[in-house]
Amino acid sequence: xxxxxxxxxxxxxxxxxxxxxxxxxxxxxxxxxxxxxxxxxxxxxxxxxxxxxxxxxxxxxxxxxxxxxxxxxxxxxxxxxxxxxxxxxxxxxxxxxxxxxxxxxxxxxxxxxxxxxxxxxxxxxxxxxxxxxxxxxxxxxxxxxxxxxxxxxxxxxxxxxxxxxxxxxxxxxxxxxxxxxxxxxxxxxxxxxxxxxxxxxxxxxxxxxxxxxxxxxxxxxxxxxxxxxxxxxxxxxxxxxxxxxxxxxxxxxx
Numbered sequence: 622x623x624x625x626x627x628x629x630x631x632x633x634x635x636x637x638x639x640x641x642x643x644x645x646x647x648x649x650x651x652x653x654x655x656x657x658x659x660x661x662x663x664x665x666x667x668x669x670x671x672x673x674x675x676x677x678x679x680x681x682x683x684x685x686x687x688x689x690x691x692x693x694x695x696x697x698x699x700x701x702x703x704x705x706x707x708x709x710x711x712x713x714x715x716x717x718x719x720x721x722x723x724x725x726x727x728x729x730x731x732x733x734x735x736x737x738x739x740x741x742x743x744x745x746x747x748x749x750x751x752x753x754x755x756x757x758x759x760x761x762x763x764x765x766x767x768x769x770x771x772x773x774x775x776x777x778x779x780x781x782x783x784x785x786x787x788x789x790x791x792x793x794x795x796x797x798x799x800x801x802x803x804x805x806x807x808x809x810x811x812x813x814x815x816x817x818x819x820x821x822x823x824x825x826x827x828x829x830x831x832x833x834x835x836x837x838x839x840x841x842x843x844x845x846x847x848x849x850x851x852x853x854x855x856x857x858x859x860x861x862x863x864x865x866x867x868x869x870x871x872x873x874x875x
Contacts, residue, residue, distance in 0.1 A: 691705060722764075
């Protein structure tokens with residue numbers, strides 16, 4: 622997170638502006654000058670447990686330079702950015718952006734932002750951490766943002782499919798919270814009730830034909846293989862299941 626002025630004139634403006642914005646947010650977030658930069662309790666708990674564990678994210682001064690570090694009872698000294706896991710390194714810039722979009726001081730979205738685009742939110746994260754990030758994505762939707770995700774993770778489509786099935790079957794909002802292990806509090810229930818009124822769509826992009834297909838049905842029993850496999854994301858898992866099932870059946874007959 623370098624200051625805007627540290628970049629070269631030829632560096633893309635969006636890179637310089639983004640780095641400067643992150644730097645300013647770090648100052649507000651970790652130096653205690655603005656307490657509104659925090660997630661709602663359940664979202665914060667899920668992210669802390671699944672991504673940082675027993676470690677705490679802080680800004681430390683090392684050799685006259687301020688750096689992001691992880692500290693905690695298991696760390697004999699602050700852990701600098703380069704020794705974090707890939708998932709932790711990938712997530713922190715996204716986390717800062719999400720904090721900016723979800724200030725605790727207001728239940729509404731930032732009026733200058735209508736859309737939130739997130740590329741591969743699952744990058745470097747294990748399944749439990751992906752679920753935590755998706756819970757925050759639901760909060761974005763609840764605030765009124767239109768969210769567009771690009772993904773290679775079946776977990777994202779698992780959640781979209783669950784939302785669609787809950788809407789079709791008239792499931793109580795608490796069922797959506799059960800997926801994340803979140804208690805049925807007033808704020809969390811209000812969020813899930815709102816989510817079950819939202820529209821969702823899923824599109825598959827074929828890199829070979831450069832065409833896009835609407836696979837929003839997400840029906841595992843659909844005749845279209847592309848819909849069956851959720852845009853080929855389930856293709857390998859389905860193949861493994863079929864081959865193992867064949868082997869078990871053959872073993873039973875022998």
